[in-house]
Amino acid sequence: xxxxxxxxxxxxxxxxxxxxxxxxxxxxxxxxxxxxxxxxxxxxxxxxxxxxxxxxxxxxxxxxxxxxxxxxxxxxxxxxxxxxxxxxxxxxxxxxxxxxxxxxxxxxxxxxxxxxxxxxxxxxxxxxxxxxxxxxxxxxxxxxxxxxxxxxxxxxxxxxxxxxxxxxxxxxxxxxxxxxxxxxxxxxxxxxxxxxxxxxxxxxxxxxxxxxxxxxxxxxxxxxxxxxxxxxxxxxxxxxxxxxxxxxxxxxxxxxxxxxxxxxxxxxxxxxxxxxxxxxxxxxxxxxxxxxxxxxxxxxxxxxxxxxxxxxxxxxxxxxxxxxxxxxxxxxxxxxxxxxxxxxxxxxxxxxxxxxxxxxxxxxxxxxxxxxxxxxxxxxxxxxxxxxxxxxxxxxxxxxxxxxxxxxxxxxxxxxxxxxxxxxxxxxxxxxxxxxxxxxxxxxxxxxxxxxxxxx
Numbered sequence: 001x002x003x004x005x006x007x008x009x010x011x012x013x014x015x016x017x018x019x020x021x022x023x024x025x026x027x028x029x030x031x032x033x034x035x036x037x038x039x040x041x042x043x044x045x046x047x048x049x050x051x052x053x054x055x056x057x058x059x060x061x062x063x064x065x066x067x068x069x070x071x072x073x074x075x076x077x078x079x080x081x082x083x084x085x086x087x088x089x090x091x092x093x094x095x096x097x098x099x100x101x102x103x104x105x106x107x108x109x110x111x112x113x114x115x116x117x118x119x120x121x122x123x124x125x126x127x128x129x130x131x132x133x134x135x136x137x138x139x140x141x142x143x144x145x146x147x148x149x150x151x152x153x154x155x156x157x158x159x160x161x162x163x164x165x166x167x168x169x170x171x172x173x174x175x176x177x178x179x180x181x182x183x184x185x186x187x188x189x190x191x192x193x194x195x196x197x198x199x200x201x202x203x204x205x206x207x208x209x210x211x212x213x214x215x216x217x218x219x220x221x222x223x224x225x226x227x228x229x230x231x232x233x234x235x236x237x238x239x240x241x242x243x244x245x246x247x248x249x250x251x252x253x254x255x256x257x258x259x260x261x262x263x264x265x266x267x268x269x270x271x272x273x274x275x276x277x278x279x280x281x282x283x284x285x286x287x288x289x290x291x292x293x294x295x296x297x298x299x300x301x302x303x304x305x306x307x308x309x310x311x312x313x314x315x316x317x318x319x320x321x322x323x324x325x326x327x328x329x330x331x332x333x334x335x336x337x338x339x340x341x342x343x344x345x346x347x348x349x350x351x352x353x354x355x356x357x358x359x360x361x362x363x364x365x366x367x368x369x370x371x372x373x374x375x376x377x378x379x380x381x382x383x384x385x386x387x388x389x390x391x392x393x394x395x396x397x398x399x400x401x402x403x404x405x406x407x408x409x410x411x412x413x414x415x416x417x418x419x420x421x422x423x424x425x426x427x428x429x430x431x432x433x434x435x436x437x438x439x440x441x442x443x444x445x446x447x448x449x450x451x452x453x454x455x456x
Contacts, residue, residue: 009117013378026088027077027098028054036101043089047075047082075099082415085126085431091337103195107412108180109419110159110166111427114446116152118168120180123417123429123453125441130183132157132176156198156450160205163454165222167208169199175210177222180454187225191218194237202243209250211238217252219264229267233260240282244289249306251292255281259294259308260432282324288329291348292325293334301336303348313351317344324366329373337367343378343384345390346405355393358387366408369416375432377418379409385420387432397435401428407449413456421448 026039039050046052049114053075075082075095077100108129109121115297133154149213153171159180160167166178174190175196189199194213201208207228208220217231217238229366229378243250249270250262259273273283285292285306292304301322303313315322319340326335329350334346341360344353358369362381369376375396385399387407399409404423411418411432418430426446427441 006428023324024095026093026238029100031100033432039323041088043094044087046087047084047132053428060259062191066181074102078101081167081401081414081416083378084233085434085436088275099375101453102165108163109429109441110157110452110454111421111441112154112157112168112450113444113448113450115444116154116170116446118154118166118178118185119155119441119443120166121427123412123419123439126429126441127318129442130178130180130184131443132168132185132407139323140331141409142433151256153195154449155196156200156253158452160222160452161203161455165201165205167199167201169210171195173212175199176221177208177225177455187222188216189220189225189227191227192216197238198240198243198355202264203245207243207247209241209243210251211241213237214252215256215338216224217241217250217262219267220249229262230405231262231269231270232256232266233272236279239280240283240284244306245287246289249289251283251285253280253294255279257296259283259292259304261292261309265339271306272297273302273304273309273311275311275314278321281322284326286327287329288331288350291326291327293325293327295325297337301325301334302407303334303351313348314342315346315351315353318342318356326368328390329371333369333373335367335376337364337368337378341380341382343367343376343388345376345393355390356387357386358390359395359398362405365406368410370411370432371413374413375411375415376410377409379406379420381405383422383424385409385418385430387418387435395433399428399430399435399437400427400436401437401440404447406448410451410453412453417453418455419453423447423453427451440445 028036036378039109063148064402094181094303109123120130155169157168165352170177173192177187192212197211199210211217215234219229239253241252257276261271276296280294280296293299301315319338320396321339322336324337336344343357343364360380364378364380379385383402388398402422407421409420420428425444429439
């Protein structure tokens with residue numbers, strides 16, 4: 001009593017800390033099971049919390065081995081990929097767990113905007129890596145009646161299948177091919193006489209097809225930039241064109257009320273798909289190339305037999321027009337987006353509507369399936385995107401945060417992320433399971449028309 005005892009501070013051992021702290025060791029393994037490094041994490045840690053630590057340790061080794069710098073380290077646990085925003089505990093990772101690392105090409109996103117540029121982004125950080133353009137200023141004198149903005153609009157942008165190139169289309173009557181790595185302009189595809197609507201690569205990346213208001217789709221050689229064929233037959237603007245899965249055919253949709261199937265080798269028209277009463281807005285092949293799906297302003301979508309040109313099913317919607325349509329990955333279902341606030345899932349063989357996806361407050365501009373076909377994402381004029389269950393038709397997530405209408409929404413190749421493009425001049429990256437916005441891609445000065453992920 002009355003005395004005091006002064007204790008010198010003692011640094012607790014790491015073992016002692018573990019009695020009171022949730023710190024745990026998390027080994028990172030190669031596919032062969034070798035330990036690359038061991039991370040110190042907590043159950044609440046997220047990928048972004050230790051990504052820098054992982055890169056410091058593993059990054060130099062990867063560069064030494066591969067000689068490459070544009071790589072992405074992907075982490076997996078029990079077969080599922082660990083994505084940003086998800087705590088380790090939620091992902092089922094605890095003391096004694098381990099991660100397996102797979103190194104792939106870095107993830108990229110491309111966007112197309114009315115500001116005259118396309119941009120390449122890193123969706124994991126939100127950083128803009130390349131600005132491609134300004135596209136469209138070259139021919140601005142062509143537009144004299146208060147439509148200069150139309151003259152510089154980039155209407156679409158897409159990656160090549162190998163991820164090395166970007167193909168953009170513009171209202172300046174040209175398409176352009178760019179290097180993803182350097183942002184360098186490789187070719188300008190000149191020959192159209194009016195605004196371009198779209199441009200896409202063939203499945204092998206050797207060819208491209210462009211569509212225009214001038215009614216003549218064109219097939220181009222990607223390596224040389226030369227026009228292989230001008231596809232004749234349409235007498236009004238062509239809204240879309242796509243290659244068949246085997247690359248042997250091109251399917252076009254036109255305001256002349258028809259879709260046409262062309263031979264890529266010869267440029268000759270093989271089939272004219274007649275039956276719509278008004279403009280055909282989109283056309284796409286089924287995954288096996290045996291069927292085609294068209295959507296129209298006449299309130300119908302139609303399923304066609306590619307070889308015969310026969311209409312197999314007519315899908316009738318409740319709204320004034322179908323804006324777009326796609327097949328599911330297995331080809332058994334079709335999905336349509338409408339000018340009214342609904343999307344619909346259809347059974348291809350019977351033409352029966354299985355689900356009407358209701359919940360948006362305005363037009364649904366686009367709707368696509370997830371890579372596994374189990375979910376759908378819709379983009380609406382009401383500024384929201386929604387993720388739906390294909391099996392039940394239930395809305396699983398509402399992705400809110402944009403300040404203006406959405407033009408498109410797509411899934412990442414692995415289906416874990418979503419990407420939206422908006423009239424508010426931004427794109428956003430979302431976590432599909434949680435609905436959390438991971439990054440807002442800012443930098444464009446005008447509305448975004450399209451966004452796309454780098455393919456696997």
